[in-house]
Amino acid sequence: MSTKKQHGELTAADVKRAGWEMAGEIGEQDAELKEVLSHFKQSVDAWSAAVYARPRTVEAALEAVARRRSWRLAAGWAMALVLVAGGVSGGVFEHVQRQQAAQRAAAAERAHEQERAAAERRQQDQKLMATVDTDISQEVPSAMEPLAELMEDGAAK
Amino acid sequence: MTGTAAKGLAAQEFDAIVASHRPQIFRFLLASTRDMDLAETLTQECFLKAHRNWARFRGESSALTWLMRIAINLEKDHWRNRRMQFWRKTQINAVDLDEASEWLPSGERTVEQQMLAREQVAKVWRVVEGLSERQKTVFLLRYVEEQELSEIAAATGLSEGTVKAHLSRAVGRVRAELKGQS
Numbered sequence: 001m002s003t004k005k006q007h008g009e010l011t012a013a014d015v016k017r018a019g020w021e022m023a024g025e026i027g028e029q030d031a032e033l034k035e036v037l038s039h040f041k042q043s044v045d046a047w048s049a050a051v052y053a054r055p056r057t058v059e060a061a062l063e064a065v066a067r068r069r070s071w072r073l074a075a076g077w078a079m080a081l082v083l084v085a086g087g088v089s090g091g092v093f094e095h096v097q098r099q100q101a102a103q104r105a106a107a108a109e110r111a112h113e114q115e116r117a118a119a120e121r122r123q124q125d126q127k128l129m130a131t132v133d134t135d136i137s138q139e140v141p142s143a144m145e146p147l148a149e150l151m152e153d154g155a156a157k
Numbered sequence: 158m159t160g161t162a163a164k165g166l167a168a169q170e171f172d173a174i175v176a177s178h179r180p181q182i183f184r185f186l187l188a189s190t191r192d193m194d195l196a197e198t199l200t201q202e203c204f205l206k207a208h209r210n211w212a213r214f215r216g217e218s219s220a221l222t223w224l225m226r227i228a229i230n231l232e233k234d235h236w237r238n239r240r241m242q243f244w245r246k247t248q249i250n251a252v253d254l255d256e257a258s259e260w261l262p263s264g265e266r267t268v269e270q271q272m273l274a275r276e277q278v279a280k281v282w283r284v285v286e287g288l289s290e291r292q293k294t295v296f297l298l299r300y301v302e303e304q305e306l307s308e309i310a311a312a313t314g315l316s317e318g319t320v321k322a323h324l325s326r327a328v329g330r331v332r333a334e335l336k337g338q339s
Contacts, residue, residue: 030332036281037300039274039277040301041300043278045301046260047187050260051183051187052183052184064194
């Protein structure tokens, strides 16, 4: 079995030696070290008591919490505003696009109607002209019949 | 006893525990982190967690030992959290070692004695800063919180032999620092 045990970075020998050392503790052997460690404890005690007693720390903690909350609130509002603005501008853009498309479609429809009406008018005019031509060529007024006969006789001569 | 009365009694017990042990837990976390805001936050989290689990506390160890164990685990979790690694490295909120050493009651010492004592306290802080997390925890529990080895073992989850070994190494380093051998 390895000398390295399951105590992290410690070996079995470390643990055994420490047991002997701690059995005597440091008090009797090393008065200076004991005094220094006592000063260290006093220092930590005084520091901790001073920090613990001050109201500023609680305020600071509350301020920090309030700051975090206000940041979250502001971020939430900003996000909501961006979403609303995006939604509104998207809706407006869509609406404008639809209006323009409808206008284009209406204009195209009107142009088509006008073309069809013009074509019908042209067709009616042509029909009318054809009818007039037919009527003129086929029917001779009765008052003009003698003159027409004379012209036919003269031509035969 | 009705359920409501039992709950009321438990709440009173817990209030008493908070009142009596909160300063000690805060002191340990302050010494361990040297960061006042972090120590306050972890102390609050410690008692919040203790409150949630108060019904499960069976009194197998003392309440202080149980609370210390929670505090130690919270501190470990805090440093383990990857997001916090950056803060650990920069230590921007941690109080400077010299500043931490300033807190020493003058008592009946002369000015020279006070200066010497502060220098020695600063040396101990330097050693504490260089210790591993486990050694630091054991050292602070022994020489600041003045806990017994069995209590330290219960709070840290180590065997008493391991606690002794960590203490021996830490004290050895303090001794060497004081003699200027480090």
